[in-house]
Amino acid sequence: MLKRWSAAVVGGVLLLGALGACGGEKSGDAGSGASGGAKKDKIVMGFAQVGAESGWRTANTKSIQDAAAAAGIELKFSDAQQKQENQIKAIRSYIAQKVDVIAFSPVVESGWDTVLKEAKDAKIPVILTDRAVDSKDTTLYKTFLGSDFVVEGKKAGDWLVKEYQGKTDPVNIVELQGTTGSAPANDRKSGFADAIKASPNLKIIASQTGDFTRAKGKEVMEAFLKANPKIDVLYAHNDDMALGAIEAIEAAGKKPGTDIKIISVDAVKDGMTALAAGKINHIVECSPLLGPQLMDLAKKVVNGESVQPRILTEETEFTPEQAKAALPDRKY
Ligand code: GYE
Numbered sequence: 001m002l003k004r005w006s007a008a009v010v011g012g013v014l015l016l017g018a019l020g021a022c023g024g025e026k027s028g029d030a031g032s033g034a035s036g037g038a039k040k041d042k043i044v045m046g047f048a049q050v051g052a053e054s055g056w057r058t059a060n061t062k063s064i065q066d067a068a069a070a071a072g073i074e075l076k077f078s079d080a081q082q083k084q085e086n087q088i089k090a091i092r093s094y095i096a097q098k099v100d101v102i103a104f105s106p107v108v109e110s111g112w113d114t115v116l117k118e119a120k121d122a123k124i125p126v127i128l129t130d131r132a133v134d135s136k137d138t139t140l141y142k143t144f145l146g147s148d149f150v151v152e153g154k155k156a157g158d159w160l161v162k163e164y165q166g167k168t169d170p171v172n173i174v175e176l177q178g179t180t181g182s183a184p185a186n187d188r189k190s191g192f193a194d195a196i197k198a199s200p201n202l203k204i205i206a207s208q209t210g211d212f213t214r215a216k217g218k219e220v221m222e223a224f225l226k227a228n229p230k231i232d233v234l235y236a237h238n239d240d241m242a243l244g245a246i247e248a249i250e251a252a253g254k255k256p257g258t259d260i261k262i263i264s265v266d267a268v269k270d271g272m273t274a275l276a277a278g279k280i281n282h283i284v285e286c287s288p289l290l291g292p293q294l295m296d297l298a299k300k301v302v303n304g305e306s307v308q309p310r311i312l313t314e315e316t317e318f319t320p321e322q323a324k325a326a327l328p329d330r331k332y
Contacts, residue, residue, distance in 0.1 A: 046094025059332035060288035067291025108181035153191025217241030239271025
């Protein structure tokens with residue numbers, strides 16, 4: 001059975017041993033989590049990543065790998081290629097390997113109770129990073145580290161409301177949603193809808209998933225442009241989809257940022273570059289640099305210390321001018 005998992009997981013999973021790790025030197029009972037006694041001298045973390053769908057994700061993966069190496073934590077890393085079944089397989093393999101702590105960024109919100117219960121029964125603490133699960137039983141994980149996506153959606157909507165303040169002409173908005181069923185897609189959609197609901201002239205005329213990727217963002221924007229002669233605004237749930245959409249808009253002979261205003265979320269380098277060039281009008285930041293905080297939390301939960309159940313990331317927003325100023329020092 002174990003072999004089967006490994007074989008099935010191989011396509012999407014990359015296992016990385018820590019640099020110079022001495023796997024045999026773990027103190028105590030591997031996988032026992034909080035043991036109350038001596039501190040563990042070598043922590044092994046299993047991390048089940050969503051995939052490599054966006055610039056944000058690449059930066060997030062690097063942050064986690066760098067922070068693990070810096071903290072002396074041995075990292076077993078898997079890439080689920082945006083498939084929940086792969087993430088579940090990876091988590092089960094971490095349970096079988098008796099890692100000390102499991103961290104993961106759930107691709108979608110639902111359907112985690114069974115595997116989280118398996119981790120709990122094996123006494124392996126779980127940390128959610130970046131995205132939430134909708135499990136009612138919050139004892140299935142120790143903490144959730146990441147952004148408030150509803151607030152991000154609201155910031156995007158608030159910007160738009162301000163942009164069109166005092167105007168009553170209809171404004172046709174198209175929306176590129178993130179991965180269907182994911183926390184950031186659900187929450188960025190609802191936060192935005194909430195912010196614009198008091199402005200009846202701001203209307204979402206089409207909304208579809210672009211799966212957080214550039215290719216899908218481009219493809220869906222092409223379809224939007226064909227079906228809708230008048231599009232005034234694009235709201236993209238991440239920079240990558242906005243960047244794909246920009247290609248479609250330019251190919252259709254229109255000027256992104258001018259003929260069609262664009263708002264997106266993330267503020268990765270490529271997005272910020274397009275913002276500085278006036279092709280995107282506004283970006284709401286979502287920080288992928290969760291690695292150092294994650295490693296601190298991992299040490300605490302493995303050693304039985306209590307942690308806050310929800311840890312929020314601090315974030316800002318960028319105008320084109322601010323993007324120009326921030327770009328030279330941008331880390332991702
Ligand atoms: O915004 C997007 C990525 O979960 C916050 O996932 C993350 C999102 C991010 O693919 O670019």
